[in-house]
Amino acid sequence: MEKVGFFGAGSMAEALLKGLLGAGVFRAEDIFVINKKNDERLEYIKKVYGVKVTRDYSEIARKCSILMLLVKPKDVAEVMEKIKDHLKEGHLVISVAAGITTSFIEGFSSKKLKVIRAMPNISCQIKESATAIAAGCHSGECELKKASEIFSSVGKVILVDEKWLDAVTALSGSGPAYVYLMMEALTEAGVRAGLPEKVSYELAVQTVFGAAKMVLETGEEPVTLRKKVTSPGGTTMAGIETLEKMGFVNAIVQAVKSAARRSVEMRKESGVSGNS
Numbered sequence: 001m002e003k004v005g006f007f008g009a010g011s012m013a014e015a016l017l018k019g020l021l022g023a024g025v026f027r028a029e030d031i032f033v034i035n036k037k038n039d040e041r042l043e044y045i046k047k048v049y050g051v052k053v054t055r056d057y058s059e060i061a062r063k064c065s066i067l068m069l070l071v072k073p074k075d076v077a078e079v080m081e082k083i084k085d086h087l088k089e090g091h092l093v094i095s096v097a098a099g100i101t102t103s104f105i106e107g108f109s110s111k112k113l114k115v116i117r118a119m120p121n122i123s124c125q126i127k128e129s130a131t132a133i134a135a136g137c138h139s140g141e142c143e144l145k146k147a148s149e150i151f152s153s154v155g156k157v158i159l160v161d162e163k164w165l166d167a168v169t170a171l172s173g174s175g176p177a178y179v180y181l182m183m184e185a186l187t188e189a190g191v192r193a194g195l196p197e198k199v200s201y202e203l204a205v206q207t208v209f210g211a212a213k214m215v216l217e218t219g220e221e222p223v224t225l226r227k228k229v230t231s232p233g234g235t236t237m238a239g240i241e242t243l244e245k246m247g248f249v250n251a252i253v254q255a256v257k258s259a260a261r262r263s264v265e266m267r268k269e270s271g272v273s274g275n276s
């Protein structure tokens, strides 16, 4: 079985660990995890998931054929500097860092480094991620298949052109947070309408879950289902009209635009030149 190295032991690394181990894609003993300085966190990861932990970058590069960059965009260069002399053409580097291009990563090695850029989301923890993947210029079918296998084990995978990844990041990478905010807003709204907080919270969360499941299980589009809920002259119509008046759709459109812009900014702040 192939060995995989995790550079980073934060939220994304843990979400992926849970998903990959749960799905049996890798054995715990074939996963190596490194972080920068948080000893407590590394100890926790080792204890809870039974994976190997180290502070030796070259050990990971030597032992693992798949190297996953699970660090913040600004820290990608530091990791690449530390592993660049140990990289071989046989390595597959998979980065989830928002805004960081495959060409930036490829640029750290004189070899034809195989790089895949992926944008999963936090739901990989429960195997429900929406992940988009794009290939770097030395990656082909084989690397895409491998990355696809990894991310399929934690949800749905869509293959995209790399130029779309800022938009993908803004939509589905950040997207769970927008939906959580919607749940918070519904809960708050219920409380303001007189419900006890616990009742409001339970209704809000189940409503969001049920609505998503309806779309997936019936195959009907959201617009069709929305019309089915909206009786003429009824309560939903009153609610939707207020959302429209308050610019709900535009607020979402602007949120995704801002997030995509931030992806571009983070690329620049991380020292990456060029687009997407």
Ligand SMILES: NC(=O)C1=CN([C@@H]2O[C@H](COP(=O)(O)OP(=O)(O)OC[C@H]3O[C@@H](n4cnc5c(N)ncnc54)[C@H](OP(=O)(O)O)[C@@H]3O)[C@@H](O)[C@H]2O)C=CC1
Residues within 6 Å of the ligand: 007, 008, 009, 010, 011, 012, 013, 034, 035, 036, 037, 038, 039, 041, 070, 071, 072, 073, 075, 078, 079, 096, 097, 098, 119, 120, 121, 122, 173, 174
């Ligand atoms: N969170 C999310 O929902 C999503 C995140 N992403 C992407 O995933 C990446 C990681 O995000 P997230 O997990 O939230 O971030 P966290 O801040 O939770 O984790 C970052 C990790 O990187 C480690 N790290 C920093 N520098 C180094 C280094 N030089 N060598 C080794 N490890 C290092 C940190 O170690 P230490 O604590 O010791 O400093 C920490 O374990 C980001 O690039 C983000 O864009 C993508 C999709 C969704």
Ligand SMILES: O=C(O)[C@@H]1CCC=N1
Residues within 6 Å of the ligand: 098, 169, 173, 174
């Ligand atoms: O907020 C961020 O920058 C990361 C990327 C997508 C989700 N979280």
